[in-house]
Amino acid sequence: MSPTQHKDVVIIGAGLSGLAAASELNDHAVVLEKNPKPGGLVQSVCFNGYWFDHVLHLLYFNNKQTEKRIKNLLGTSLANCGGKAVVESLSGNCRFPIQLHLSSLPKNIVAGCLQDIAELTYREKRPYTKNFKDWLLNTFGNTLCNEFMLPYNNKMWKRPLQELVPANFNWNITRPDFKKVVQGALETDKEFDAYNSNGWYPRPPADSPVRGMGYLSHMMSREITGLRHGHTIKNIHVKNRSIDVESADGNYTIKYEHCIATCPLPQMSNICDSLPDVIRSDLGRLRHNCVTSVALNIRGKKPDNSELWRYYADENIIFTRLIFMHIFDPLSSPENGWGLLVELTHRAEDSIIDESELTERVVQDIMKVGILSDADEILEINIMTADPAYVVFNKDTQAIIEKAQNYLEKNSIHTLGRYGRWEYSSMSQVITDGYALGKKLNESLLGVVL
Numbered sequence: 001m002s003p004t005q006h007k008d009v010v011i012i013g014a015g016l017s018g019l020a021a022a023s024e025l026n027d028h029a030v031v032l033e034k035n036p037k038p039g040g041l042v043q044s045v046c047f048n049g050y051w052f053d054h055v056l057h058l059l060y061f062n063n064k065q066t067e068k069r070i071k072n073l074l075g076t077s078l079a080n081c082g083g084k085a086v087v088e089s090l091s092g093n094c095r096f097p098i099q100l101h102l103s104s105l106p107k108n109i110v111a112g113c114l115q116d117i118a119e120l121t122y123r124e125k126r127p128y129t130k131n132f133k134d135w136l137l138n139t140f141g142n143t144l145c146n147e148f149m150l151p152y153n154n155k156m157w158k159r160p161l162q163e164l165v166p167a168n169f170n171w172n173i174t175r176p177d178f179k180k181v182v183q184g185a186l187e188t189d190k191e192f193d194a195y196n197s198n199g200w201y202p203r204p205p206a207d208s209p210v211r212g213m214g215y216l217s218h219m220m221s222r223e224i225t226g227l228r229h230g231h232t233i234k235n236i237h238v239k240n241r242s243i244d245v246e247s248a249d250g251n252y253t254i255k256y257e258h259c260i261a262t263c264p265l266p267q268m269s270n271i272c273d274s275l276p277d278v279i280r281s282d283l284g285r286l287r288h289n290c291v292t293s294v295a296l297n298i299r300g301k302k303p304d305n306s307e308l309w310r311y312y313a314d315e316n317i318i319f320t321r322l323i324f325m326h327i328f329d330p331l332s333s334p335e336n337g338w339g340l341l342v343e344l345t346h347r348a349e350d351s352i353i354d355e356s357e358l359t360e361r362v363v364q365d366i367m368k369v370g371i372l373s374d375a376d377e378i379l380e381i382n383i384m385t386a387d388p389a390y391v392v393f394n395k396d397t398q399a400i401i402e403k404a405q406n407y408l409e410k411n412s413i414h415t416l417g418r419y420g421r422w423e424y425s426s427m428s429q430v431i432t433d434g435y436a437l438g439k440k441l442n443e444s445l446l447g448v449v450l
Contacts, residue, residue: 013262015040017417020434038221044212116141135166291389300376
């Protein structure tokens with residue numbers, strides 16, 4: 001490759017947000033991706049005939065234009081698979097969201113939940129809450145928090161909940177409507193939709209080379225002409241608007257008018273040459289959790305359950321969620337088998353448990369919760385890690401993000417995506433944001449008055 005190149009827009013990362021932005025910019029942009037496949041964390045892997053998502057994603061739409069574009073792109077290969085999930089609380093199980101489906105829990109738990117939520121609903125003023133733990137308590141009350149919300153989130157975040165702030169990730173926790181809470185407590189057949197109830201998932205033809213949610217990444221990438229895999233960013237020269245790139249075809253420098261950075265925001269401290277010391281130091285203080293996905297190839301009759309996944313509150317159970325891949329896509333496994341995806345989290349700053357010890361514990365806890373039958377046989381176990389997975393928000397996080405973004409934006413570096421903007425956002429949202437930023441920059445390059 002030429003040692004020095006030029007492109008109007010350089011996009012770092014071929015995740016969904018980067019692909020969406022590139023689809024708006026066409027020949028104005030090049031996408032640099034270090035991995036051999038597009039999608040970022042939205043990738044799927046086949047282990048001897050069993051398909052698993054690297055991290056489970058369910059697509060739901062909160063923007064009509066994005067919905068139209070993605071449905072046009074995927075056509076009949078995008079299926080509505082609902083959003084039914086089950087919550088295993090400390091005293092029983094019920095449909096998700098638990099606050100709207102209390103009827104199957106013990107009567108004393110139901111009574112306590114109703115009393116707490118009634119008091120919270122009809123008190124004169126909702127108190128101001130500074131931390132996530134208090135926000136949960138002031139939203140759901142002590143009974144429901146002790147039954148599910150606190151043990152589950154303790155296991156999920158693995159850090160004191162009072163040190164987290166209820167910002168950015170509370171969009172998927174429903175504030176209960178008291179009338180619906182009562183209905184869900186009295187009527188066993190009453191079903192209320194969760195935030196992600198209208199869920200979509202790819203179900204491509206049987207001969208498709210890609211399955212799972214990775215099919216979405218695959219199809220979006222086919223619209224991009226300037227996608228380069230195996231290209232690693234070594235340095236961003238902020239003031240010179242140039243990037244040093246390493247690739248198997250040779251190292252080169254590419255100059256740009258605008259850079260879209262979808263890589264995790266803290267990584268900017270390692271690759272930007274003129275980042276102010278205070279910003280570099282602050283970015284080092286950002287924290288996140290990782291997700292380990294344990295994929296089990298199981299030979300046996302597919303379970304008759306209709307739920308997509310099950311949440312587990314018991315902190316003595318190692319995993320937070322069990323996911324049934326055959327419900328998402330019946331062709332994700334052979335006819336005589338099914339795939340079980342096990343999710344557990346750990347803090348990025350903690351050491352990772354030994355893989356053999358991890359798989360032994362996972363299988364032990366799966367047997368404990370009664371998911372496998374005596375006739376089921378585990379053929380193969382594979383482990384995948386998403387790092388980062390969940391952004392951790394404390395009292396300082398938002399200020400750190402804004403300071404870094406303001407500096408980068410002034411130097412024509414635009415952050416984008418869940419990790420580029422260091423936020424807790426959905427697939428639909430990052431795609432929408434990518435389209436919007438790509439359109440804005442495209443119009444700017446064409447001289448359109450914004």
